[in-house]
Amino acid sequence: MGELFNVAVAGATGAVGNQMLACLEEREFPVKDLKLLATARSAGRKLRFRGAQIPVEELTDASFKGVDIGIFSAGGAASLKFAPAAARAGCVVVDNSAAWRMDPDVPLVVPEVNPQAIARYTSKGIIANPNCSTIQMVVALAPIHRKVGIRRIVVSTYQAVSGTGKKAIDELHDQTKAMLNFIEPKERVYPHRIAFNCLPHIDIFLENGYTKEEMKMVDETRKILEDDTIGITATTVRVPVFFSHSESVNVEMRQPMTAREVRALLEAAPGVKVVDDPSQNLYPLAIDAAGQDETLVGRIRTDESIANGINLWVVSDNIRKGAATNAVQIAEILARDYLSD
Numbered sequence: 004m005g006e007l008f009n010v011a012v013a014g015a016t017g018a019v020g021n022q023m024l025a026c027l028e029e030r031e032f033p034v035k036d037l038k039l040l041a042t043a044r045s046a047g048r049k050l051r052f053r054g055a056q057i058p059v060e061e062l063t064d065a066s067f068k069g070v071d072i073g074i075f076s077a078g079g080a081a082s083l084k085f086a087p088a089a090a091r092a093g094c095v096v097v098d099n100s101a102a103w104r105m106d107p108d109v110p111l112v113v114p115e116v117n118p119q120a121i122a123r124y125t126s127k128g129i130i131a132n133p134n135c136s137t138i139q140m141v142v143a144l145a146p147i148h149r150k151v152g153i154r155r156i157v158v159s160t161y162q163a164v165s166g167t168g169k170k171a172i173d174e175l176h177d178q179t180k181a182m183l184n185f186i187e188p189k190e191r192v193y194p195h196r197i198a199f200n201c202l203p204h205i206d207i208f209l210e211n212g213y214t215k216e217e218m219k220m221v222d223e224t225r226k227i228l229e230d231d232t233i234g235i236t237a238t239t240v241r242v243p244v245f246f247s248h249s250e251s252v253n254v255e256m257r258q259p260m261t262a263r264e265v266r267a268l269l270e271a272a273p274g275v276k277v278v279d280d281p282s283q284n285l286y287p288l289a290i291d292a293a294g295q296d297e298t299l300v301g302r303i304r305t306d307e308s309i310a311n312g313i314n315l316w317v318v319s320d321n322i323r324k325g326a327a328t329n330a331v332q333i334a335e336i337l338a339r340d341y342l343s344d
């Protein structure tokens with residue numbers, strides 16, 4: 004039998020935290036002891052793992068003694084505050100927040116794309132999990148970038164409410180139900196009604212007129228693909244979908260590839276499932292991606308308006324591959340290749 008590890012999940016009671024527990028269990032991660040951590044508000048609750056009821060403890064600086072791997076999804080503020088303390092205690096942190104992603108001493112990893120970057124975890128003891136929209140896009144684009152190079156990306160996203168958390172899932176549910184019963188819906192999480200609507204606003208607005216979510220896609224994609232010359236422009240939109248983000252991705256390649264060649268390349272790509280048979284009405288759908296770990300790619304076609312252009316429709320479960328699965332995959336490589344004797 005292989006080595007076992009003491010694992011902590013910080014933010015265990017959230018939508019992503021819950022999925023992290025499910026992923027650790029499904030993927031049979033070599034867990035010795037599992038510690039569940041959350042803010043004081045959630046402490047005392049119990050969550051199920053491998054048939055046992057595990058109590059949630061308050062997340063503090065002292066939580067990480069004897070913990071080998073800490074998987075964080077407790078928000079940026081908690082990660083900024085507690086990841087360094089965890090690292091000082093000898094725990095390697097895999098962090099799902101945006102707090103550490105662009106730190107030059109923190110690797111930003113999608114296992115299908117740049118697993119080698121994990122080696123640099125020793126610098127701060129922290130590995131960052133990218134933004135959900137970035138992860139699925141680079142899973143689809145890395146093979147193209149490696150083969151012919153990418154000059155420019157124009158992406159628009161159609162993002163599920165689950166990324167914001169359980170409160171937003173409830174909000175879409177409650178507003179939809181209210182509307183269908185001719186009751187005035189209430190807005191709590193988002194600044195406008197999300198039911199039967201689209202909001203071109205995810206995360207906060209920045210000085211340059213873009214949202215932070217849009218700039219994450221720009222900066223994180225360049226970091227993961229290790230190429231600052233790629234031009235990227237993004238529009239990120241919240242849509243009334245519970246699970247899975249969809250993306251319209253327009254790519255200007257550095258050399259020509261036909262749609263057929265791109266399809267063949269992506270059929271062989273790790274983590275990608277090509278779903279592309281318009282004659283049978285087959286294309287990636289949010290409702291099909293939900294609950295899976297693959298990134299679905301379809302509507303693969305030449306952009307006839309420019310040289311070397313290609314269009315794709317890319318869909319993935321934002322809570323699984325966009326967050327929990329990607330983080331657990333990183334932890335698996337860390338455990339197997341770096342922390343085992």
Ligand code: L14
Pocket residue numbers: 099100101133134135162163164165166167205206216219
């Ligand atoms: O991880 O959907 O940077 O509101 C922050 C915004 C995750 C999604 C991140 C959303 C994102 C979240």
